[in-house]
Amino acid sequence: MLRSCTAGLRSIWALRGRREGAPRLSMDLQPARRLFSTEKVIHKDWALPNPSWSKDLKLLFDQFMKKCEDGSWERLPSYKRRSTQESEDFKTYFLDPKLVEEAQLFTRGFEDGLGFEYVIFKNNDEKRTVCLFQGGPYLQGVPGLLHGGAMATMIDIALGSCTGGAVMTANLNINFKRPVPLCSVVVINSQLDKLEGRKLFLSCNVRSVDEKTLYSEATGLFIKLDPEKSST
Numbered sequence: 453m454l455r456s457c458t459a460g461l462r463s464i465w466a467l468r469g470r471r472e473g474a475p476r477l478s479m480d481l482q483p484a485r486r487l488f489s490t491e492k493v494i495h496k497d498w499a500l501p502n503p504s505w506s507k508d509l510k511l512l513f514d515q516f517m518k519k520c521e522d523g524s525w526e527r528l529p530s531y532k533r534r535s536t537q538e539s540e541d542f543k544t545y546f547l548d549p550k551l552v553e554e555a556q557l558f559t560r561g562f563e564d565g566l567g568f569e570y571v572i573f574k575n576n577d578e579k580r581t582v583c584l585f586q587g588g589p590y591l592q593g594v595p596g597l598l599h600g601g602a603m604a605t606m607i608d609i610a611l612g613s614c615t616g617g618a619v620m621t622a623n624l625n626i627n628f629k630r631p632v633p634l635c636s637v638v639v640i641n642s643q644l645d646k647l648e649g650r651k652l653f654l655s656c657n658v659r660s661v662d663e664k665t666l667y668s669e670a671t672g673l674f675i676k677l678d679p680e681k682s683s684t
């Protein structure tokens with residue numbers, strides 16, 4: 453698995469004219485300058501196939517795109533996913549609205565294939581989402597395996613994608629049952645279990661593409677932000 457992952461990445465780096473094995477990190481993009489300059493940050497939809505996506509990921513992506521045709525499912529793009537009102541709700545919680553506008557979700561700060569490759573599909577009627585996730589070589593924890601923190605990040609995002617609104621994670625509970633091989637594809641099935649005032653109770657499981665391996669199970673509590681309160 454790792455070997456095929458490396459092979460895929462080599463071809464990407466070669467395409468970009470870089471020396472084999474010497475990927476240029478996103479650091480080269482001078483993130484600080486990008487964040488604070490007046491240049492407009494280019495909003496790209498990262499939740500679409502790129503050459504680093506494995507066969508499994510592309511296949512699942514195509515299957516879910518088919519499900520979107522009758523409108524029961526929708527693919528969540530990686531940008532403009534919040535309505536203007538939701539963005540406004542978030543902004544009231546941070547000191548510098550400009551920073552909020554220009555900052556990038558950290559999972560999208562890696563070059564193609566090196567970090568978090570994922571796409572989320574949402575079924576609004578059933579209040580559930582499916583996240584297809586391929587964790588790249590920069591997410592290694594134990595050699596050859598995905599770092600648990602990377603998995604936790606994706607679980608947080610997958611659960612958050614089920615909430616649809618200005619919320620924050622208050623509690624995340626994860627049982628890591630089996631290690632996830634680096635560069636493999638996993639499927640995160642999330643659902644909203646209960647809504648109690650401002651509290652959203654969610655759960656998810658993480659499985660292999662063939663559904664035979666249950667990697668993790670998790671529950672989360674998300675709280676709808678109260679516009680009257682400040683987080684700082």
Ligand SMILES: CCCCCCCC/C=C\CCCCCCCC(=O)SCCNC(=O)CCNC(=O)[C@H](O)C(C)(C)COP(=O)(O)OP(=O)(O)OC[C@H]1O[C@@H](n2cnc3c(N)ncnc32)[C@H](O)[C@@H]1OP(=O)(O)O
Binds near residue numbers: 613621623673683
């Ligand atoms: C951000 C999500 C975006 C989703 C957008 C949708 C698009 C989908 C697409 C892509 C998803 C991308 C999403 C990225 C994911 C990133 C998520 C994060 O990393 S979030 C950062 C980590 N979390 C924090 O830093 C929170 C820190 N905590 C707080 O700020 C506050 O504690 C907060 C806002 C969670 C609650 O504070 P209060 O003052 O508004 O509310 P109080 O009154 O304390 O609690 C309300 C009720 O909740 C219970 N509660 C609060 N925290 C609890 C806890 N830890 N355990 C159990 N109950 C708790 C309380 O007991 C209370 O319950 P009673 O109403 O009395 O029944």
